[in-house]
Amino acid sequence: MIVAQRKPFAEIKEMLQGYNKVLNVGCGTCVSVCLTGGEKEVAVLNTELEMARRLDDDPIDIQGHTIERQCDREYLAELDSIIEEGKFDALMSMACGVGIQFLAERYPLIPTFPAVDTSGLAVNQTVGWYEERCRSCSQCVLGFTGGICPITMCAKRLLNGPCGGTNKGSCEISNDQPCAWFRIWERLSGQGRLDSIKKINTTRGWKDQAPRNLMQPGYKKPEKMVK
Amino acid sequence: MSTETHFNSESNLEKVLKSGQFAFTGELGPPRGTDVEEVKEKAKFLKGNVDAVNITDNQTAVVRMSSWAASLILIQEGLEPNYQMVCRDRNRLAMQADILGGSALGIRNMLCLSGDHQQFGDHPDAMGVFDIDSTQLIAMVKQMRDEGLFLNGNEIHQPPKMFIGAAANPFADPFEWRVHRLAKKIEAGADFIQTQCIYNMPKFREFVRLANEEGLTEKVYILAGVTPMKSVGMARYMKTKVPGMDVPDEIINRLKGVEKDKVAQEGINIACEQIEEFKEMKGVHGVHMMAIEWEHMVPEIAEQAKVLPRPVFS
Ligand code: SF4
Ligand code: SF4
Numbered sequence: 001m002i003v004a005q006r007k008p009f010a011e012i013k014e015m016l017q018g019y020n021k022v023l024n025v026g027c028g029t030c031v032s033v034c035l036t037g038g039e040k041e042v043a044v045l046n047t048e049l050e051m052a053r054r055l056d057d058d059p060i061d062i063q064g065h066t067i068e069r070q071c072d073r074e075y076l077a078e079l080d081s082i083i084e085e086g087k088f089d090a091l092m093s094m095a096c097g098v099g100i101q102f103l104a105e106r107y108p109l110i111p112t113f114p115a116v117d118t119s120g121l122a123v124n125q126t127v128g129w130y131e132e133r134c135r136s137c138s139q140c141v142l143g144f145t146g147g148i149c150p151i152t153m154c155a156k157r158l159l160n161g162p163c164g165g166t167n168k169g170s171c172e173i174s175n176d177q178p179c180a181w182f183r184i185w186e187r188l189s190g191q192g193r194l195d196s197i198k199k200i201n202t203t204r205g206w207k208d209q210a211p212r213n214l215m216q217p218g219y220k221k222p223e224k225m226v227k
Numbered sequence: 228m229s230t231e232t233h234f235n236s237e238s239n240l241e242k243v244l245k246s247g248q249f250a251f252t253g254e255l256g257p258p259r260g261t262d263v264e265e266v267k268e269k270a271k272f273l274k275g276n277v278d279a280v281n282i283t284d285n286q287t288a289v290v291r292m293s294s295w296a297a298s299l300i301l302i303q304e305g306l307e308p309n310y311q312m313v314c315r316d317r318n319r320l321a322m323q324a325d326i327l328g329g330s331a332l333g334i335r336n337m338l339c340l341s342g343d344h345q346q347f348g349d350h351p352d353a354m355g356v357f358d359i360d361s362t363q364l365i366a367m368v369k370q371m372r373d374e375g376l377f378l379n380g381n382e383i384h385q386p387p388k389m390f391i392g393a394a395a396n397p398f399a400d401p402f403e404w405r406v407h408r409l410a411k412k413i414e415a416g417a418d419f420i421q422t423q424c425i426y427n428m429p430k431f432r433e434f435v436r437l438a439n440e441e442g443l444t445e446k447v448y449i450l451a452g453v454t455p456m457k458s459v460g461m462a463r464y465m466k467t468k469v470p471g472m473d474v475p476d477e478i479i480n481r482l483k484g485v486e487k488d489k490v491a492q493e494g495i496n497i498a499c500e501q502i503e504e505f506k507e508m509k510g511v512h513g514v515h516m517m518a519i520e521w522e523h524m525v526p527e528i529a530e531q532a533k534v535l536p537r538p539v540f541s
Contacts (some may be wrong), residue, residue: 148458155344160362163341164396165470173344203363
């Protein structure tokens with residue numbers, strides 16, 4: 001899933017300076033699961049903002065609404081009437097970067113602010129701990145690395161690791177960070193597949209250096225975008 | 228040795244190794260500023276005492292005068308640089324450009340490295356490039372040199388001449404993998420290897436034994452890395468703080484066992500004993516002396532290690 005972290009409160013407060021009627025939009029999918037931007041977190045942030053602004057003698061009218069998925073037009077449409085009636089002078093989103101942009105795009109006349117920092121495609125290791133696993137590089141190498149991603153989990157994105165810095169199974173950057181290549185080696189030796197990394201992995205062309213679009217075969221862009 | 232059939236890079240280091248003599252290389256860290264005199268001062272101690280001098284490339288991810296620029300100062304001073312290039316700071320365009328530029332101005336050796344992660348350095352928030360890795364860099368230099376082709380396959384008008392070096396750390400985990408990684412770097416095109424600083428001799432012997440067994444030492448020249456310990460504190464720091472470094476307690480105890488003002492000399496004694504052993508070790512073709520910020524001691528160390536005079540080729 002996509003994970004995100006709430007921005008520091010001071011930064012959020014600073015962004016909303018000068019806006020007095022705000023709608024904070026949560027998302028019920030990934031950011032909700034990682035305990036960052038669901039209904040509950042929207043309510044908490046709103047309360048904090050209200051209190052802080054009251055203390056500043058600059059009250060804010062902040063409302064919350066959480067939709068199922070902010071990256072989906074169908075669910076975003078739910079907001080049309082609320083936003084029309086509410087006459088908000090700013091929107092805030094607690095969805096991932098994709099959701100925030102989709103929200104901003106739907107209401108281009110209203111300033112939209114992010115309340116979270118989107119920080120990767122991660123697995124839920126234990127409650128509250130999310131470990132990044134994929135940088136969506138458009139060129140998956142998991143087939144020869146035993147299902148462990150060096151693009152994401154090796155601090156140097158090496159394709160012929162492990163480097164000389166690996167330290168008792170940890171990465172040179174920290175004892176708490178496992179060395180991806182050590183793990184790759186371990187897994188492949190367990191499978192009797194070390195040959196897979198004995199070959200030189202040649203230079204790769206990075207496929208994520210320009211904006212990407214995915215168009216499935218048989219589909220095409222519509223002549224005119226519908227809202 | 229198969230390297231004999233390789234392209235002649237005009238490198239002095241290559242000549243020393245090909246002539247079957249025991250090589251002795253040094254190291255110099257460029258200044259954190261524009262002081263040419265500082266480079267010349269350090270170079271003075273190395274001149275005549277080593278076959279080539281590694282010029283570090285933003286070592287430990289700390290900004291310094293660029294390694295090719297410091298390499299050129301060395302050439303002007305009559306020394307031969309071994310231009311280090313890390314994958315952390317440049318993409319493939321910048322790397323190839325610097326290889327061409329370096330070669331055009333007389334650089335004949337290169338050491339291809341991944342580079343320490345930027346998190347250790349003085350700009351920890353920098354973007355780490357790592358467009359290609361060290362193995363791929365070796366292959367790229369080799370292709371540029373031997374095939375006269377850029378990485379993309381386009382022709383180079385007057386290809387670069389380089390004696391290609393790579394690093395090996397026999398002490399990093401997993402130990403069993405280290406010989407395979409060495410094999411990969413050789414296959415990629417490394418002509419010579421400089422190892423991580425060696426303190427754990429039994430482990431290094433085992434590494435070389437495995438490399439001999441795999442026939443790798445017939446295909447590449449191996450220079451054993453040596454860094455004399457200046458103090459007990461340095462030994463402790465290397466043991467606990469430097470990733471991939473293996474400092475056995477015996478070394479620390481031996482340093483602790485001598486009077487305080489004799490610790491540095493004891494460090495040099497240990498280094499010289501190691502060098503004596505390397506001279507006799509099958510599969511080791513030289514020593515890389517990394518006397519970090521201790522360049523002025525190199526003449527003395529070289530003398531005591533009995534590696535002088537260095538060979539001269541007309
Ligand atoms: S290689 Fe890694 S970053 Fe690329 S798609 Fe596969 S898991 Fe994701
Ligand atoms: S220690 Fe392992 S994970 Fe860290 S940079 Fe080196 S190979 Fe990559």
